[in-house]
Amino acid sequence: EAAAEALTCYAQAGGKLLVCYTVPEKLRAVLKVQPGRHVRETRPGFFASIRPRGGALAGAPAQVGQRSWNIQTVQPLPGAGSVLAEWFDNHGQATGHPAVVGSTNGLVFTHVLLGDDFTRKARFLLALVGYLAPELWEMAAKASLDRLGLAGSGRSFDQASATITQLATHRTQALDALAQARRLRDQARELASRRHFAQALDQAGRAQQRLLEAWCLAQPSLPGEFRAFWCHSAFGVQGLSWDEALGRLATNGFTAILPNMLWGGVAFYPSKVLPVSPEVAKRGDQIALCVAAAKKHGLQVHVWKVNWNLGHAAPREFVEHLRRTGRLQTSSRGKEELWLCPSHPDNRRLEIESMLEVARNYDVDGLHFDYIRYPDSDHCFCAGCRERFQQSTGIRLVNWPRDVLAEGPVQQAWLDWRRSHITAVVRAVAEQARALKPRLKISAAVFRNWPVDRDGVGQDWKLWCERGWLDFVCPMDYTRSHRQFENMVARQVEWAGRVPCYPGIGESASSSRLGPEGVIEQIQITRRYRTGGFVIFNYGVAEEAELVPLLGLGITASR
Template identity: 50%
Template sequence: KRKAVEAYAEMQPSREGELRAVWIHTAFGVSDWGWKKTAQVLSKYGFNAIFANMLWGGVAYYPSEVLPVAGRAEGRDLMAEAVKWCHKYGLEFHVWMVNNYLGSGTPEDFLEKLRAEGRLQRDKDGDELPWLCPSDPRNRAMEKEALLEVVRKYPVDGIHFDYIRYPGASACYCDGCRERFQRDTGIEVRDWPEDVISGPHFADFQRWRREQVTKLVEEVSNEVRRIRPDVKVSAAVFPDWRSARFQVGQDWKLWVERGYLDFVCPMDYTTDPEKFGEWVRMQSIWTEGRIPLYPGIGAYRMTEGGEVLHQVALARELGADGFVIFSYTVRTVQDFFPLLRRGATKERTSPPHRWDWTSFEVPEGLGGHSYSQGDSVPVRVALDRLPKWARKFRAEVVLEKTDGEAKKLGVLKPESPSISTILKPEPGTYRIAVRGWVKKGWWRKERFVSRSPVIRVLTPQEVAEKFPCLGPRPEGGVGVYVNGWGGRAILETLRGEGLPAFPVCELSQDELSSCRVLVLAQPKDVLVWDMKTRGRIRIWVEEGGGLLVTHDAVGYRYLAPIFPEVARGEGRPEGRRWRAVGDHPVCEDLDKVNWNPHSYYDHITLKLGREGVILAVDEGMEPVVAAGKPGKGRYVACGLALGLGADDRDELPEDQERELLVSSVRWLMGDGR
């Protein structure tokens, strides 16, 4: 097996123009090596950068005038040592700060000072957390000055945010957050924190909460570029931007769009290649080629060298611009570095964020830079941001396919620094690459590589799968929200029953106007369920629309109820079976005798409102499905996760769940009394 892994390692090409980096979670270097050997070994194995954890929210490991200095670091300048040896061995040195989280190294007297000043976070129950509150301007100023101090004092190549977030959805709800939220928004919160957790001010608070984290990124980025424009600003972020902005207030896609970051490093720590690939694929769409994407590989979770090799290959194939390994330890060197050196890191190269010299004009496609097979894609490539010291240059423009194929498109040189052409490639994943040299001074030539955003050409089947809402819509049909849990399985089921069902991707007024009935599977992104959206859908139902909601969308946890007068969520038991009750038209053909299992592992029980009618109960005799007629419309609140399997994947509903779904939709369409 070892020989097979070694053979696989030797098959991996050494790619020009990529970041090959590591995170090191200590300011002292690897183990007892010191910084000289730490840098020497990393360079020997073909890496070109290191992210070193030199400061936290409450402690620094170098002489700092902003943060307390760790006892073990007193009398030494570890930052100066690290930068010196990394630069000597050709490595970029990026200073990694653990933001907000205080960890165990913060001196007790400093922690007590922060506590006394009310600068620490509190969870929804009022318990203190060892995290700086991001909304406190004193904390933001301290963290900003700590990073700017580093930029002013040391010749570092970059600063790197980490823990630039909240610890989870349960924070921060301190008194300071309440006061500042009310001041900034003009909203008076009567029931704190319930009104901002699942009450009427949920969406406003979520927006404000994200802004508190973003402010630090924005302010540091602007100041770093003013003080030293050559220093790169980056961040280690959660893999899934959609859930991260809600769970931890980390809106990193926005940071990319606004230009606060020079590159981004999602922490894609998994041993599952399929999950890793899906994360990188989505991240390349979210970044849209605006800045380099360097996925983090969780080598600490892996036991075989082939796992790291495979993820490096996947990252390249899916459009990443390099990789960062977590973390740099003796074990990582022994188990993984020699295999990488056999192929992937065999030849030296420099990271692409050094060469932001090329403009790529690629038109908007189906979504981002995705196109249908047969589409003509006009592109323009120009070397128009070269540094002033660049005397001469020559570069070849090629269309790279992720399997290694390359087609020459043209040549750029001083007398013709741009080209325009029309691409019409076969299905696959591509990038336009500009590879060449720039003359620096009279004799020195510097190699460079710049790459375009990822260009995806899709087959008709792939277009239908990835962009379901592009197809035709039946008049007065049943819209199914496919960005909800189980949504696609519900859509397929209704179509199989001959109902005029079509996919809905947004909850906009235009989408509602095309629906006679809307099936709202529990949204995967809870932030879409804000007051405006709920109000829009409520009016649409009252004017004659039909609405079916599933699981949490009945009004549970972070999703407020849309018709509490009919029903709202109350509990979440696991394993209980259910059955239909009563003589409502929805229940006419359902089994009212036998208990039925449900495909998902839990369901939401309901608290019935004054206008609600129970359609089904569970074995605890608690309501799980209810119906009502708000205004001129009809509404069904279903606590079952229709269309969702126990593994959180879409699964076609069967037997009584299928009957319940179809019967509910037919009633919402106006069939029955």
């Protein structure tokens, strides 16, 4: 009520409002709308895109993708407002429901803005606020021109141009693209000077894209590298078959895929060891489909398992069985964690057998550990851990868990014992999988700071490399800072020793978001340290459509 009252006063004083989804009753008169009804989608894809009515939203894209599941409609008061944009379904048919209703005081969007179709969504949002405050178009155009350059590598337009010219002495495509980027920038400046700000923004965007393509075309490729993507979805890239998704990787010079096919509590293939996702009955054996596509396109497949963590798709009855039998992890304060307790012998057996099952049944190139650790330093402190630690070490714990925590009298013995269970699984899988298939490669995605993480999360990956249990290791070096990335790689190649270290580049990790030029910068760092390869997180819709083709222009090109 108080917020609605404040916004009413703001609008009456000349302010403009952009309201999403629900319009409070007090604001309806201000926005000159009348309430409609709540509408749920009648099927998936019923609300799939937004299309402005002709000329109603200056500068807006002709169509903006948004997969909404419901809307809250409003209607303009007769003679006081109008419908500016409408909802369309995934077949391109109008739904008859308004998406944007406008009046002189503000706009109402009948859902909330989601993160899909990000580039066009950003322009759509600018068109909405530009409708309310036209002076923002000039500010946006000036900002776009000022930003021209390669943000991911910290280069301005002129700095990027100079570097491209140096790199591309014999690459005419790169030089041609650079010349076109300069022409487009000049045209954008001219349009802005004539106050055609929306068109200036369009040309600046084209100049930015062409500069990026010139940068990518100028990058040299290095034959013989291991070039891979992690793919977090067991079903590959949404909207594509495995054949289409892996064909795109191969065309652009990638050599391997690491698909996430099993967790601690679920498998996406017909497993006899783990519970099988119901999706397998509908969509098929995902390992078999992935391997068939990879063979066709000449890619390696290293099947990725999320160890210990049960995953959100683990069946409820399986989780309940683990809970009843004391096989789940617990924090030092007694809070349950839906991870398998590594000290429980049945859990170690389950982890090992699930990975060996993949090795036996599929023609894969390798097995890839992930989450091969504890969640953090505060796990596991279940009753079973206490009992098994005492039995194994002969140490009697008087004050549990205080005796094994920081400054406790037996903390180091506890850390060594705790760590040993993780190492035991790595060793068993490596030895037994190679006995089944001697050419199988064993690898692991690991935390980046081994000296800290061997105790913090029980992940002793330097030892695993020294003992030869890993054929390559992939530290997850997710950072936007190229200096930090380089510092991490420099240490990690030493810790890995003779074992290849393929750094993980976090293109779409929550902590990095690099963009194509940032990914290129970090690939260049891996080459300076002669790692022999890299792995990028994550192969999804945006990466398939945007990143992979740009990398394939130069730095991963098959030339």
